[in-house]
Amino acid sequence: MNNNSTARKQDQDQEEPLYDPRGLQYVEPSQTSLQCSVCCEYFTEPVSAPCGHTFCLGCITQALEVSPGCPLCRTKINPNALYDVIALSRICDELMVYCPHKSLGCDHVCQRVQIGQHLKDDCIYIGTLCRVEECRKKLLKKDLSEHMESCPYKRVDCLMCNTKVQKSQLQEHHKTCPAESVTCPHCETTRTRLRHMEHIQECPKQIVPCTLSEFGCPWTGPRFDLTATHIPQCPYEAIRGFLEQNKQRVESLEQENKHLRTIFHDLRPQVQLLRDQIGSLSESIQLMTGPGSFGDSMHGFVDTNQYQYHSQQGAPSRAHGAILGYDSNGAENELHGLERSGSGLGTVGDTHELLISENERIRSEIETLTAGLASLELKQNMAIMTESMRMQEEVQSLRAVCHGLRMQMHYLLLERQNPHGPSPPTGGGGGGGVSNSGNNGPGIKTHGPGTSSGGRPLSTSGPPRPRFSDGLGRQDTKL
Amino acid sequence: MNPPAGVDIIDANDFKVWKLGLAGAPATLYEGEKFQLEFNFGPNYPLESPQVLFVGDNVPIHPHIYSNGHICLDVLYNHWSPVQTVASICLSLQSMLSSCTSKERPPDNATYVKTARSNPKHTAWAFHDDTV
Ligand SMILES: [Zn+2]
Numbered sequence: 304m305n306n307n308s309t310a311r312k313q314d315q316d317q318e319e320p321l322y323d324p325r326g327l328q329y330v331e332p333s334q335t336s337l338q339c340s341v342c343c344e345y346f347t348e349p350v351s352a353p354c355g356h357t358f359c360l361g362c363i364t365q366a367l368e369v370s371p372g373c374p375l376c377r378t379k380i381n382p383n384a385l386y387d388v389i390a391l392s393r394i395c396d397e398l399m400v401y402c403p404h405k406s407l408g409c410d411h412v413c414q415r416v417q418i419g420q421h422l423k424d425d426c427i428y429i430g431t432l433c434r435v436e437e438c439r440k441k442l443l444k445k446d447l448s449e450h451m452e453s454c455p456y457k458r459v460d461c462l463m464c465n466t467k468v469q470k471s472q473l474q475e476h477h478k479t480c481p482a483e484s485v486t487c488p489h490c491e492t493t494r495t496r497l498r499h500m501e502h503i504q505e506c507p508k509q510i511v512p513c514t515l516s517e518f519g520c521p522w523t524g525p526r527f528d529l530t531a532t533h534i535p536q537c538p539y540e541a542i543r544g545f546l547e548q549n550k551q552r553v554e555s556l557e558q559e560n561k562h563l564r565t566i567f568h569d570l571r572p573q574v575q576l577l578r579d580q581i582g583s584l585s586e587s588i589q590l591m592t593g594p595g596s597f598g599d600s601m602h603g604f605v606d607t608n609q610y611q612y613h614s615q616q617g618a619p620s621r622a623h624g625a626i627l628g629y630d631s632n633g634a635e636n637e638l639h640g641l642e643r644s645g646s647g648l649g650t651v652g653d654t655h656e657l658l659i660s661e662n663e664r665i666r667s668e669i670e671t672l673t674a675g676l677a678s679l680e681l682k683q684n685m686a687i688m689t690e691s692m693r694m695q696e697e698v699q700s701l702r703a704v705c706h707g708l709r710m711q712m713h714y715l716l717l718e719r720q721n722p723h724g725p726s727p728p729t730g731g732g733g734g735g736g737v738s739n740s741g742n743n744g745p746g747i748k749t750h751g752p753g754t755s756s757g758g759r760p761l762s763t764s765g766p767p768r769p770r771f772s773d774g775l776g777r778q779d780t781k782l
Numbered sequence: 783m784n785p786p787a788g789v790d791i792i793d794a795n796d797f798k799v800w801k802l803g804l805a806g807a808p809a810t811l812y813e814g815e816k817f818q819l820e821f822n823f824g825p826n827y828p829l830e831s832p833q834v835l836f837v838g839d840n841v842p843i844h845p846h847i848y849s850n851g852h853i854c855l856d857v858l859y860n861h862w863s864p865v866q867t868v869a870s871i872c873l874s875l876q877s878m879l880s881s882c883t884s885k886e887r888p889p890d891n892a893t894y895v896k897t898a899r900s901n902p903k904h905t906a907w908a909f910h911d912d913t914v
Pocket residue numbers: 339340341342343344346347358359362
């Protein structure tokens with residue numbers, strides 16, 4: 304079963320430097336008497352069972368796990384009863400094998416027992432990794448020394464500055480190596496790069512601008528000319544003090560501006576929040592007040608409050624009624640005003656607090672006013688009712704007086720038509736009754752003797768008198 | 783592997799499935815016939831037996847071979863031993879064919895073929911007749 308061995312060999316190629324003893328290629332492959340009948344390879348650690356049959360230790364152990372009998376004769380085998388066959392083991396170990404890396408080019412042949420040593424120490428066809436930490440390239444041991452020469456990650460000495468540099472970056476390093484000699488492009492003197500850095504700051508031939516170029520001096524020229532000739536005659540030099548002072552001021556202003564800008568940015572969300580809150584407060588107030596004359600009177604009332612509030616804040620007469628929400632733009636302006644007033648106003652949080660308490664006060668006052676109005680209305684209703692009752696009664700009494708007068712007139716008319724009746728005493732009595740009323744009495748009394756009417760309805764005229772006087776008496780008590 | 787006489791390898795490129803040709807031995811009922819065997823090796827081979835069956839158009843007519851190719855042979859199932867090889871199985875099959883006296887299907891062929899799973903190792907085999 305050679306196929307078996309090739310399959311295992313493929314596995315082994317991947318796990319270097321270990322090797323699979325069963326994957327070994329033998330120089331003489333077909334001495335079947337030395338081969339295990341389970342794996343069909345030369346014995347590896349051969350053991351015999353009591354039945355006399357011999358297998359590799361690994362093979363028989365696995366086979367017994369599947370089925371407890373000897374694979375050849377089916378006799379039951381106790382795994383503890385297996386014993387080493389030392390002579391056979393030695394014979395097998397001395398069989399000649401090829402190096403497992405034969406396919407890569409190693410033609411080493413040795414006894415099987417020595418192959419591990421070969422792989423560990425001698426075989427140059429074994430896989431290994433480049434020693435340089437950053438590289439770790441996979442390669443064969445035989446190629447290692449060659450690779451180490453050219454490994455791009457290998458560190459080499461810079462011959463000029465004596466520091467270690469990766470080989471691939473040496474070219475790059477030379478452009479910046481502090482020990483490299485550099486020629487100054489201005490004065491054409493030569494020194495190391497390290498020194499050049501210092502030199503370039505003071506090279507007399509370097510073309511430099513005037514020290515006051517930032518203020519507008521257009522002069523440029525070699526450095527030695529600057530101090531020697533230009534500065535003494537530079538027009539900007541004369542006002543240097545002023546320029547520098549100015550520059551300082553501009554700088555401090557810029558800084559302050561930046562600072563204020565950050566504060567503004569911080570405050571912006573707070574303002575937005577307050578604006579929203581005022582908006583919702585306005586809405587709720589509008590709901591409470593409602594439209595109409597009552598609301599208008601409240602408006603005036605709130606205006607005074609508003610005024611008080613502003614004088615507290617040192618910003619009087621702004622945005623009347625703004626808090627009531629009749630004009631939401633007004634509220635916004637109000638807020639901006641507060642914001643602009645800045646430090647004088649205290650924090651925005653305080654303002655907000657104040658607004659809320661103000662609103663609370665207005666609300667309670669509106670409530671009191673509403674209650675007062677209701678009670679006033681009630682009182683007025685009562686008064687009207689009483690008054691109308693009185694009027695009614697007066698009308699009634701007047702009606703009664705009218706009736707009485709009519710009766711009297713009627714009596715007088717009758718008396719005039721019938722002058723001989725015995726009516727005068729009755730008429731006198733009637734007149735006396737009328738004079739009691741105080742108004743029409745005298746007129747009737749004068750008529751009474753002059754115009755005498757018939758005495759026939761005497762019996763009927765009798766009854767009205769007590770009724771009449773009765774009505775007057777009632778009226779007296781009422782008034 | 784050097785195939786025994788009468789056996790030729792048709793396809794044995796991996797270690798999972800092999801196809802072998804089996805020729806009927808001379809001076810037997812199967813002389814001149816050609817059969818095809820399929821071996822399926824599981825991961826535990828050789829500790830466990832491979833799946834072996836006849837495939838192709840010509841399945842030998844034999845009292846221990848069903849028309850679906852399943853073979854009633856104890857060493858393929860419960861009498862398997864890890865020392866068995868493809869060669870030893872081929873030899874066993876050839877001797878089974880050679881000792882046949884009448885070419886006929888097993889008596890329960892029709893019912894078995896209807897109910898059997900494709901893998902003969904899933905069949906519960908009863909090896910009553912060892913003589914043929
Ligand atoms: Zn073995």
